[in-house]
Every structure is written in C-alpha cells, then in structure tokens.
Amino acid sequence: MGVLSSCGLPQVGPNKRQIFAGSVQREGDAFIVTVNDRVTRSTAVVPALGFSEAFLNAGQVGSDTISAGDTLGISVWENVDEPLLGAAGAPFASLEEIQVDGNGFIFIPYAGRIKAAGNSPEAIRRIITAKLAEQTPDPQVQVRRLAGDGSTVTLLGAVGGQGVYAIERPTRTLAAMLARAGGVVIEPEIAQVTVTRGGHQGTIWFQDLYQNPSFDIALRNGDRILVEEDQRSFTALGATGGQAQVRFESHNLSALEAIAQVGGLNSSTADPTGVFVLRNETAVIANAVLNRNDLVGAQRMVYVLDLTQPNGMFMARDFVIRDDDTIYVTEAPFTQWNKAISALTGSATSINALNTLAGN
Numbered sequence: 001m002g003v004l005s006s007c008g009l010p011q012v013g014p015n016k017r018q019i020f021a022g023s024v025q026r027e028g029d030a031f032i033v034t035v036n037d038r039v040t041r042s043t044a045v046v047p048a049l050g051f052s053e054a055f056l057n058a059g060q061v062g063s064d065t066i067s068a069g070d071t072l073g074i075s076v077w078e079n080v081d082e083p084l085l086g087a088a089g090a091p092f093a094s095l096e097e098i099q100v101d102g103n104g105f106i107f108i109p110y111a112g113r114i115k116a117a118g119n120s121p122e123a124i125r126r127i128i129t130a131k132l133a134e135q136t137p138d139p140q141v142q143v144r145r146l147a148g149d150g151s152t153v154t155l156l157g158a159v160g161g162q163g164v165y166a167i168e169r170p171t172r173t174l175a176a177m178l179a180r181a182g183g184v185v186i187e188p189e190i191a192q193v194t195v196t197r198g199g200h201q202g203t204i205w206f207q208d209l210y211q212n213p214s215f216d217i218a219l220r221n222g223d224r225i226l227v228e229e230d231q232r233s234f235t236a237l238g239a240t241g242g243q244a245q246v247r248f249e250s251h252n253l254s255a256l257e258a259i260a261q262v263g264g265l266n267s268s269t270a271d272p273t274g275v276f277v278l279r280n281e282t283a284v285i286a287n288a289v290l291n292r293n294d295l296v297g298a299q300r301m302v303y304v305l306d307l308t309q310p311n312g313m314f315m316a317r318d319f320v321i322r323d324d325d326t327i328y329v330t331e332a333p334f335t336q337w338n339k340a341i342s343a344l345t346g347s348a349t350s351i352n353a354l355n356t357l358a359g360n
Contacts, residue, residue, distance in 0.1 A: 014330070029300060042289045047323075049208070054200060064120040066119055066121070070116075071146040073096050074095040077092050078092075097146065111131035153222070153224070158184060165177060189251065195224070232247070233323065238331070240265060240329050277328075279325050282299075283296055289301070
C-alpha cells in the first residue's frame with residue numbers, strides 16, 4: 001500500500017486531509033471554518049440592487065409636454081373674408097405635421113418662430129392666438145400633439161422587441177415601457193433591469209417592480225434600459241453530479257440548492273462529510289466569522305459542511321452561496337480504498353499474465 005501511495009492513486013481532487021493541511025494552523029494560509037448558525041448569519045450577504053434617490057424622486061413627464069422631434073397638428077379659424085392663412089372665402093386653415101426642430105421651436109406663418117419644447121399644446125395654442133390676434137381679429141386656434149418620437153427610450157437585451165420607443169401617455173413608467181416592448185423573455189426570477197440616464201445607472205431585480213412599486217420609476221428622454229440574466233455564477237468540482245461553472249437560478253442561492261443544480265452528490269463516490277465552499281472573504285466578514293478584529297484585506301476562507309450531522313442539511317439550506325464561490329465535494333474514503341484494491345488486483349493480474357506468457 002505504501003508503494004501505491006507513493007505512486008499516487010487517481011482522484012478528482014484533494015481529499016479532506018489535504019485540504020485541512022492548507023489551514024493557517026498548518027502549512028497554508030486559508031481559514032478552515034465549520035459552518036454553524038453563527039457562520040450562516042455572518043456570511044449571509046447578498047448584492048443590494050436598487051435605484052438611487054435621483055431615479056426614485058423623478059416625477060413623471062407630463063403626457064402633453066412637447067419635446068424636440070415631436071410632431072404637431074395646428075388648425076386656425078379666422079372670422080374674416082380674406083384670412084391670413086386660409087384661402088379666400090375659406091376661413092379655416094390646417095397646418096398638419098409641423099415637426100418641432102432640434103432646438104425646440106416651430107414656425108407658424110404670421111406668428112413667427114415659437115418655442116414649443118417644454119410647453120403643452122394648450123400653452124402653444126395661447127401663444128399662437130396672441131401672435132395672430134395682432135393681425136387678424138379673434139383667431140381660433142387648435143393644437144394637437146401627433147404621434148412622434150420627441151421623447152424616446154432605448155430597450156435592449158432579453159425583451160420581446162428591442163428598439164427605440166416613444167414615451168407616451170401609457171408608457172411613462174418603467175414597467176409600462178417593458179410591457180410595450182413585449183415583456184421579459186427570460187426567467188423573471190433571474191432577470192435584472194438596468195436603467196442608464198446620463199452618467200447615472202441603477203439596477204433592480206425584475207420581480208422588484210411588482211414587490212416594490214416605488215421601483216416603477218418615471219422615464220426620461222434618452223434613458224437606456226437593459227434587461228439581462230443574472231451574471232453571478234459558482235464553480236462545482238469533485239464528487240458531484242456534474243463539474244461545471246453554473247449560473248445562479250435564484251436571487252439567494254443556498255449551498256443545498258447549488259448542489260442540487262449540478263445533480264446532487266455522486267452517490268457512488270461522494271463523501272457527505274466533506275462538502276467545502278472556497279471563497280475570498282472581505283476582512284469585515286472574516287473578522288465576524290472568526291470572532292476577531294485584526295484581519296486586514298481579503299482572506300481565504302474554506303467553509304466545511306457535514307451533511308451527515310443532525311442539522312447538516314439545515315446548515316446547507318441556510319448557508320448562502322455568493323458570486324465566484326467554489327463548491328468542492330471530496331471522495332469518500334471507501335472510494336480511495338476501492339481504487340487501492342483495484343490497483344493491487346490489477347497489478348497482480350498483470351503479473352500473472354506476464355508469468356503465463358513467460359511459461360509459454
């Protein structure tokens with residue numbers, strides 16, 4: 001057996017003894033910590049997503065507020081036989097599809113250049129009426145806001161229809177605009193919504209739009225909205241159902257759920273007493289976990305879960321997995337014993353075969 005050990009038996013990774021040798025108390029620089037209720041509370045840190053006060057306190061844009069790029073329809077009635085704008089004998093003139101220029105102005109014959117952006121159709125009506133009243137008696141003016149793209153937002157990512165959408169009366173808030181774009185086309189539980197406005201950015205979970213109505217923020221011209229899948233992941237190695245880098249499938253992923261995501265423990269090789277979670281922990285959390293206050297900088301932590309303990313499954317259910325964690329499950333000692341026996345019997349069989357050939 002000593003010869004076999006020196007040669008090195010095949011294994012999926014380090015065994016428990018080798019991992020424990022990396023402890024700061026021995027040869028390494030990692031802290032080995034057995035998971036208990038205090039540890040689960042100290043390490044239960046999840047990313048905080050939300051919008052800043054600037055996003056939350058922004059009021060809705062008035063549904064009738066005109067913006068540069070909008071299109072207006074203007075009609076004028078004049079109580080004279082020879083009108084300024086209409087043909088002789090036709091006191092009605094219709095100025096259809098007047099677009100507000102990039103500076104926010106429109107031009108009306110005999111009224112001149114008028115500031116439209118930032119005003120409502122009623123305010124523009126009063127301005128045009130006052131301008132024309134100087135040249136024709138008692139003009140009657142009607143101003144209509146036509147469908148236009150003066151105030152728009154851009155939607156990208158996992159939505160039904162990516163594109164540029166106008167902010168209109170029904171779509172002045174985030175949830176309404178997402179609905180206009182066809183909704184979210186990925187699992188709602190892992191969908192994140194990011195809004196970029198100028199140099200500011202805020203991200204929320206899609207489900208928070210319904211659980212926290214204050215996150216249904218008012219939109220502004222030029223907003224960029226990105227819907228994407230949660231980018232967090234963990235790596236599963238060792239005697240699990242599958243060894244891979246795995247994306248999170250929920251906001252708060254427990255160790256038990258993470259193991260289930262990769263097919264559980266390998267029933268023929270896994271050691272349920274040797275489930276390890278490897279993580280670089282911040283000094284604040286590391287000090288809390290180790291009940292000390294002298295650690296500075298990120299610390300290598302190895303959390304140990306023993307699923308065979310009376311509360312082992314509960315501990316695994318309560319222990320929160322974080323982004324970039326590594327979950328490693330060691331092989332059972334019996335597996336190594338089987339490998340050793342197979343190596344011995346295989347060697348003996350090979351020797352017998354050689355002897356048989358030599359005898360022939």
